[in-house]
Amino acid sequence: MKVRLSLLQQFGLFLIVLILVALLPAIASTYLITFVLTLFMYIALAYSWNFISGYTGYISFGQIALFGIGSYSCAILILKWHIHWLLAAAMGSIIAGAFAIPLGLIMLRLKGPYFAVGMMGLFQFLAAVAATWKSMTKGATGIYLPPVSAVAYIYFAFFGLALALFLATWTLERSVFGLRLRTVKEDEEGAESLGINTTFYKVFAFVVSAMGCGFAGGIQVFYVSYVDPVTAFPAVLNIMMIIMCLLGGMGTCWGPVMGAVLLGQVSEFLWAHFPYVYLILYGCLLAFIIMFMPSGIMGYFHKRKILRGGIHTVLPNLGSIK
Amino acid sequence: MNETILSTHHLTKRFGGLLAVNRCSFDVRRKSITGLIGPNGAGKTTMFNLICGNLKPTTGEIFFQGKKITGHSPHRLARLGVGRTFQLSRVFKGMTVWENLFLVPPPADSLNTSVNKAKDLLHAVGLDQLLNAYAGTLSYGQQKLLEFARAFMMDPKLVLLDEIFAGLNPEETERQIKTICSFRDQTQTTFVVIDHAVGVVLRLCEWIVVMNQGEIIAQGSSREIENNEKVIEAYFGSSSLESLMEEEG
Numbered sequence: 001m002k003v004r005l006s007l008l009q010q011f012g013l014f015l016i017v018l019i020l021v022a023l024l025p026a027i028a029s030t031y032l033i034t035f036v037l038t039l040f041m042y043i044a045l046a047y048s049w050n051f052i053s054g055y056t057g058y059i060s061f062g063q064i065a066l067f068g069i070g071s072y073s074c075a076i077l078i079l080k081w082h083i084h085w086l087l088a089a090a091m092g093s094i095i096a097g098a099f100a101i102p103l104g105l106i107m108l109r110l111k112g113p114y115f116a117v118g119m120m121g122l123f124q125f126l127a128a129v130a131a132t133w134k135s136m137t138k139g140a141t142g143i144y145l146p147p148v149s150a151v152a153y154i155y156f157a158f159f160g161l162a163l164a165l166f167l168a169t170w171t172l173e174r175s176v177f178g179l180r181l182r183t184v185k186e187d188e189e190g191a192e193s194l195g196i197n198t199t200f201y202k203v204f205a206f207v208v209s210a211m212g213c214g215f216a217g218g219i220q221v222f223y224v225s226y227v228d229p230v231t232a233f234p235a236v237l238n239i240m241m242i243i244m245c246l247l248g249g250m251g252t253c254w255g256p257v258m259g260a261v262l263l264g265q266v267s268e269f270l271w272a273h274f275p276y277v278y279l280i281l282y283g284c285l286l287a288f289i290i291m292f293m294p295s296g297i298m299g300y301f302h303k304r305k306i307l308r309g310g311i312h313t314v315l316p317n318l319g320s321i322k
Numbered sequence: 323m324n325e326t327i328l329s330t331h332h333l334t335k336r337f338g339g340l341l342a343v344n345r346c347s348f349d350v351r352r353k354s355i356t357g358l359i360g361p362n363g364a365g366k367t368t369m370f371n372l373i374c375g376n377l378k379p380t381t382g383e384i385f386f387q388g389k390k391i392t393g394h395s396p397h398r399l400a401r402l403g404v405g406r407t408f409q410l411s412r413v414f415k416g417m418t419v420w421e422n423l424f425l426v427p428p429p430a431d432s433l434n435t436s437v438n439k440a441k442d443l444l445h446a447v448g449l450d451q452l453l454n455a456y457a458g459t460l461s462y463g464q465q466k467l468l469e470f471a472r473a474f475m476m477d478p479k480l481v482l483l484d485e486i487f488a489g490l491n492p493e494e495t496e497r498q499i500k501t502i503c504s505f506r507d508q509t510q511t512t513f514v515v516i517d518h519a520v521g522v523v524l525r526l527c528e529w530i531v532v533m534n535q536g537e538i539i540a541q542g543s544s545r546e547i548e549n550n551e552k553v554i555e556a557y558f559g560s561s562s563l564e565s566l567m568e569e570e571g
Contacts, residue, residue, distance in 0.1 A: 179425040183414055190412035193374060194426045195400035195476050 021159055025152040033151055037223075039264045040158035041216055045241040046248070046256035047165035048212030053242075054251035055178070056202045057185030058108060062119030063213055064238035065126045066096040070214025071221040071232040072130060075143045078222070086157060089218025096214025097207045104206035108199070127233040142228030145221070154223045161219065165212050166257060173253045181205055185251070247289055249298030258297050326385075327352040327480055327512050328373065333382035335368055342368040344536040345382070350480070350529075355506060355513045357527030359520055361556060364533040366516045367409055370482050373514075374406050375399045386480070401429075405478030409485045409516075411465040415458030419449055419468055422457050426475035436475070443471040446501060462489040467498070474505070480512045487517050495519075499526055520557075524548065532556070 025033055045067070053059045073092035077083045083091070103122075110118050130137045137143065148154060172178035181201050183191035188198045221227045240263070248259025266285065270278040293300050328350040335343040343365045350356045358366050371377040373384055375396040384392045391399060414422050423443065428436040444450045447467040452460065457468060466486060473481055483502075487495050499522065505511055517523050523530065524544045532540040532547060534556040540547060547553055 176425060179417065179421055180427075182417070183425060186414040186416055187412050189376060189396070190408065190414070192376075192396035193400055193406050193408070193412075194472065195397050196425075196427060197395075197397045 025155055030151065033155055035268065037151065037155045037158050039261055040155070040162045041220060042240065042244060042260035042264050043162040043257050044158060044165055044212055044216045045237065046244040046260045047162065047169055048209045048216070049241045050169065050245050050250065050252075050256045051165075051172075051212065052202075052205045052209040054245060054255070055172070055181050055185060056205050057251075058202060058206075059112075059116045059242075060119040060209075061116045061242070062121070062123035062238065063209060063241065064233055064235070065119065065123035066100060066210040066213040067217035067220075067234075067237070068123070068126055068130065068229075068232040069096045069099055069210075070217030071227050072137055072143075072217075073214070074218030075145060075221045075227045076136065078145055079143055085218075085222040086153075089157070089215055089222065092218035092221075093211045093215035096217070097211040100207045100210030101203065103210075104203040105199070108202050108206060123233055123238065127229045130229040130232060137229075140228060142226055142231070145225040145227075147225045148223060151223075154219060157219045158216070161212070161215050162257075166253075168208065169253050169256075182251070243286060245296075247286075247293075247296055249296030249300075249302075252296070252298040255296050255298040262297075325352045326350065327387055328514070329385045330369075330373070331383040331385070333369070333372060333384065334380045335365075335372055335377060336380045341536045343372065343379075346533070346536075346538050348531050348538060348541060350512060350514055352512055353506065353510055354529055355502065355515060355527045357523040357530040358514060358516045358533065359523050359530060360533035360539075363535070365536040366533055367484060368536075369533070370406065370484055370514075370516065373482060374404060400476060400478075401427075403477070403479035404482070405473035405476060405480070406482040407466070407469045407473055407484055407486055409488070411462065411469050413457040413460075413465045413468050413472070416456065418454050418456055419444070419460070420453045422468055423472050423475055426472060428475070429477050439475065443474050446505070447471045448497070463491065463494050466490065467494075470498075470501070474509070474511075477509075478511060480514070483513060483515045483517075485517055486515065487519050487522055495522065502526065 024036060028036075045063075049060065049063050052063070070089070070092035073095040074085070074088040077088040077091055078085055107115060107118055107122070131140050133139070172181065180191070180196050181204075183194075183196055184198050184202050184205075191198050217232065221232070224231065244259035244263050245256050246259070247263055248255030248257065267278075267282060270281050274281055289296075295303070326349045329348070331347050333343055333346045334341070346365075346369065358369065360366055368377065372379050375391075375394050375398070378393050382392070383390055386399075386402065386404060391402065391404075394402075414425075417425070420440070423440040424436075428439075441450070444453070447470060449460075449464060449467055449471065452464070457465060460468065466489060470483070470486060486498060486502075490498060502513060502515075503526075506513060515523060515527060524547065528543065530540075530542060530544060530547045531538055532550070532553050539552045539556060540550045542550065
C-alpha cells in the first residue's frame with residue numbers, strides 16, 4: 001500500500017480540518033472545547049521541541065524553561081501594564097526568543113547528554129529563580145489574573161499557534177535551509193567544512209523553538225488566570241512534549257501532530273476510565289512504543305514504504321540530467 | 323606560476339603532553355598537487371585540521387593567499403576557498419546524493435549555475451546515475467567520490483584530501499587520479515593529498531612533504547624524497563622505499 005495525495009487533495013483535506021476547527025466552538029460542549037484546546041497546546045509544544053531536537057539532534061530536556069519565561073513575561077505584562085492578553089503572549093514569545101539567543105550560543109556548545117542535562121538543569125534553575133524573585137514573580141504565592149470570559153478565544157489562539165508552527169515545519173522540510181539544518185544532526189564537522197555556519201543554524205532553530213514555547217506559555221497563563229513556579233515550569237508537560245514527538249516521529253513534518261493528538265487522547269481516555277492505574281497503563285504504552293516503534297509512527301510508515309521517507313526539499317527539475 | 327597559496331609558519335599543536343605537530347613550516351604552490359606523507363601518528367591529519375580550522379594551533383601562523391587565517395572557523399575558511407575531504411567519509415548518509423551537493427551554500431552564483439555545476443561534478447566522478455540514492459546506501463568508495471565532488475560545490479581554491487584513495491579499488495584509484503589531475507587543469511585548484519599509498523602519492527604529487535612524529539623531516543620532489551635517507555629510515559628503519567612501492571603494486 002502506498003499513500004500519496006496530490007497537492008490539491010492535500011489542500012482539500014487541510015481545508016476540511018480548518019472548517020471543522022472553526023465550527024467546533026459553536027457546536028461542541030465546553031468539555032470538548034477545552035479538551036481540543038489542550039490538544040492544540042500539545043501540538044504547538046511538540047512542534048517547538050521538534051524544531052530544535054528533531055531536526056538538529058540536540059535533545060533538550062528543558063524546553064519547558066522557555067514556556068515558563070513566556071508565562072511569567074505575559075503575566076507580568078498583563079498585571080503591570082494591562083496589555084491585551086494576546087499581545088502580552090506575543091511579547092512573552094519574543095522575550096523567550098531573545099533570551100534563547102545568548103542561551104543557545106552557550107548551551108549549544110554542549111553535545112549529546114551534556115546538552116540534555118544542561119537544559120534540564122536550566123529549567124530547574126529558572127523555577128528556583130521564579131520562586132525566590134518575589135518582587136517580580138510574587139514567589140510561590142503566584143500571580144493572579146482576571147478570569148477568562150470566553151474560552152473560544154483561547155481555543156483559536158492555541159490553534160493559530162499550532163498551525164503557524166506546523167506551517168513553519170512544513171516549509172522547513174521543503175527548503176534548502178531545512179536541508180542545511182539537518183546537516184547539524186548528520187555531521188556538524190562535515191557541514192562546517194562545506195561553509196555551513198552550523199552555530200547559526202542551530203541557534204536559529206533553538207530561538208524558533210523558544211518562541212513557540214514562550215507563546216504557548218503566554219496563552220496558557222491567561223487561560224488558567226494564575227501563574228506560580230509549578231504551573232509555569234510543569235515537569236509533566238516537559239516530558240510530554242518529548243514523548244509526543246518520539247511517538248509521532250522526530251524530525252518529521254507530521255510526527256508531532258500525530259503524537260500529540262494520539263497521546264493526548266489516550267492519556268485522557270486512560271485518566272477517565274482507569275483513574276487509579278492510569279499512570280501505570282500510560283507507562284506500559286510508552287514502553288511498548290519505544291520497544292517496537294523506536295522511530296515513531298512516521299518512521300514506521302516510512303520503513304514500510306507507506307509514506308515517502310526522508311526529506312521533501314523542492315529541488316530543481318532534474319529531468320535533463322542524464 | 324610559482325606563487326604560494328598556503329604557507330604554515332612554525333605551526334605547533336600540543337595535546338597535553340603530546341606534540342602532535344611541532345614547529346612545521348611548509349609552502350604549497352598554487353596549482354600544484356602537494357603530498358603530505360608520513361608513518362601513522364606523524365601528525366598529518368592534525369596538520370589538516372589546523373589548516374581547516376577544526377583545531378586551533380598552540381603557536382604558529384597559517385597564511386592563505388597571503389592573508390593570515392590562523393584561528394578562523396572552518397565554515398569561514400570554507401567560504402574563503404579552503405575545501406577538504408575527511409579520512410572517514412563524511413557524506414550526509416540520510417540525504418540523497420543530489421541533496422548532499424545541493425545543500426552546499428553556493429559562492430555567489432544563481433540556482434541554475436549551481437544545478438549545472440552539481441551535474442558536471444557528479445558526471446566527473448561517475449555518480450550521475452545515483453542522484454536519488456541515499457548517500458548511506460553507496461559503497462564506501464562511492465561515498466568518498468561524493469565527498470570529493472561535494473567539496474567542489476564551493477569553488478575552492480585549495481582542496482585538502484585526507485586519504486582519498488583509502489577504500490578505493492585499483493580501478494577507482496586510477497580514475498580518482500585522473501579526476502584530480504583534470505580538476506587541477508580545468509579549475510586551477512591546488513591540492514594537498516595525504517595518503518598511505520606512498521606509491522600513488524609519489525606518482526601524483528610534484529612536491530612532497532614528509533612528516534614523522536610531528537616534525538617535517540623532508541621536503542622535495544618525488545625523486546628527492548624517494549632517495550632521502552631520513553624518509554627511508556622513518557618508514558622502514560633502514561630498508562628501501564622501492565620495496566614498499568613494489569608491495570603495493
